[in-house]
Amino acid sequence: MSVDQYRTTFRACAINASRHKPESIKVSLQHLADATGDDERIDNYGSGELIESFEREVAAMLGKEAAIFMPSGTMAQPMALRIWADLAKTDYVALHATNHVALHEHNSYQILWQLKGCELGEAHRVPMLADLKAAARDPLAAILLELPMREIGGQLPEWDELVSQSTWAREQGIKLHMDGARLWQCPAAYGKSLEEIASLFDSVYVSFYKDLGGIAGAMLLGSADFIARAKVWQRRVGGTLYALYPYVIAAREGLAKHLPGLPERRQQARWLAEQLNQLPGISTWPAVPHTNMFRLHIRCQPDAFLEQGERWMHQHQVALIPPPYRTDADALHCEITIGDAFDVLSEQQWANWIKQFGKAMANTLNA
């Protein structure tokens, strides 16, 4: 059983514990057309009421002076670091080993953006104030912190710890940039508003297609001066598109539709993690999720698990365990993010499926 085949069956399941309910292109575009006012006019190279009013709306929500809509976070984040580096007249920036910039962008921050990366803490845990201080042996322009940290199961630092890091960085004149791809998950975890959380940072990147179900797209936020510089860089990097309206409308709709439900998604994630942790051989990371996402460590015979798991999904049309992002000799590693697909069943129904799944898979799991 290949992971690809497992993935195909996983995606085709009518019922899925992870993410948002999928749409076809036709349905997605029809929804966007329906969500558009008759008098809304096409944006042009980043200008126009549609895009500018949405930028103002998100800036106000995060308590920042200005914002700029971007095609992607991969574009937005090294750009933010480049701006801070130019202003500080140093190319050193500190980032965690598991950040998207370090892991998934072919070292663009070095090769294209001419930045120098400094290590920040250890790969398996959130950075602490002592880690920031250690990184600052180099003359740092900026420190990138991700909230929550996707690659370590959506973990967050304690609020007081985060405040102390922000306070210290400001004292040092080091800019703090937030990778807020999933910032939307944080208010429920911290009991703080988006604005309170963003106030600890000089620049913030947020994404519209992960928890919010948009098509693609991101936003970079900060002071008016910072965003004016970002507009120049956005043109340089080819991100000032002739028109962005499908992304802007999808982002606007996604924010309205999905943001209010995220506290409930967090509760659902914690409940689901508790259920899964009761199956022999399965443990979640973290044990109690901080947000509406977590990772799974499944001690098993991987081939047998994938084969039986695929058969079980195919038979019941219920998808519980996503395709693994990593396969070891004796374990699989998976990630679950709760979206609106979870609402299709009640907790009692999910509990029954999990119990049945556990029985069916017991012979492949190593307790």
Added chain:
Amino acid sequence: MSVDQYRTTFRACAINASRHKPESIKVSLQHLADATGDDERIDNYGSGELIESFEREVAAMLGKEAAIFMPSGTMAQPMALRIWADLAKTDYVALHATNHVALHEHNSYQILWQLKGCELGEAHRVPMLADLKAAARDPLAAILLELPMREIGGQLPEWDELVSQSTWAREQGIKLHMDGARLWQCPAAYGKSLEEIASLFDSVYVSFYKDLGGIAGAMLLGSADFIARAKVWQRRVGGTLYALYPYVIAAREGLAKHLPGLPERRQQARWLAEQLNQLPGISTWPAVPHTNMFRLHIRCQPDAFLEQGERWMHQHQVALIPPPYRTDADALHCEITIGDAFDVLSEQQWANWIKQFGKAMANTLNA
């Protein structure tokens, strides 16, 4: 009269000699939804049948091995030059002073992409073989040629001249990259196929929103090896978007709808230029358009021309002369590109409006 006010009235005219008929966002999205098959599935980070089959279609049309859909030409072009520079182990590239890369990208090719630009010919004319040879005193990785050259009125070099440039560059081992933002206009001018024209180049960029009426987006084409390298760079630069389907579907529809009509658009442009050249004080550049675009030089009292012109447009709801891209003390400079908006009237009707416009504006024009 400000140019902005003139532009507002120009855009609001029901009848317009330039470009395609405008759409609202709602209508555009509805068209896209209607043009999508029920079973078409959302692309993901540049993969999926929708985007890959469209890349294959355009690659076949241009006779290239491979292609990659890009959010913008500003992203695609310096990337192509960077790839050629890396392979040639030199950062020198030659480009014309009026190319988009040199004029409209805040020197991204130098500042972000770390390339060194060499002059190619003179700003007011197409580059000749002698100009390529002169530029090659530096160890060039690549030469960028734009077909047609937008900033000089859509001019094209003679076909035999272009062939001799391509032959010479290949002998020298210098790569030829085409800025084909408006390549679609060239077959009618050269009496050659897209494939024949593209065969003279090692890499080609084309755009989908100018003559083809898409939302935004571009494509980079070349050998399989070249495009494999571009995929890495696209991820680096943040252009590998989570989904691109609105742009892909709009590009696919635009290609089918507008490409077949471009030879007729060229005829219409030549006819319109002939008419406008008969008005005292107005001359087109070039005198006989090479393609379906040209520029206008209007010797006039600019303030009076804009004020009377705005009033005339407002009264008749007919837009003939686009807002100027440049204003001198005694002249205005404008650009006309013929699209499907021209079809709203017959030539006889256009001729009548031009005659009436000429009379109404005579006192502002300097013969």
